[in-house]
Amino acid sequence: MEGDLQVDVGRRVRRIRTERGISQEALATSLEVHRTYLGGIERGERNLTLRTVERLADRLGVEVRTLLGATPEG
Template sequence: MSGKPTKVLRKALGANVRTERHRRALTQESLAEQLGITPRYLAAIERGERNLTLDSIEALAAQLDVDPHSLLACP
């Protein structure tokens, strides 16, 4: 199995997180602090470089007040 489907999902997740963060006028630093992660780690999520667990996606969605499924939606 190639990593392409996973890469597509990571990129979609990152783009959706960035969109929601911008929609709420949050900096990476402020959202990272709310999540208890480093801004560098959040930046890697937004670039699609991190493979998050479902629990992490759920926590991120809760912090952004969105449905977790919306963060995984591909364009």
């Protein structure tokens, strides 16, 4: 359904961020965005560019495919 990917990516960002003990403010600062913008990402309210997904993955220390929910091809 429309918007499901945004919500799924946001949930993954929040889960990974909290698992790593990173505050929303700290991650937002490292991305050079406002904390409320990051909150919007985590709630699935923001339509992200691929560049933003790449930056998020880099700052969280995960592969882009992890944020997108892709499984490695076998």
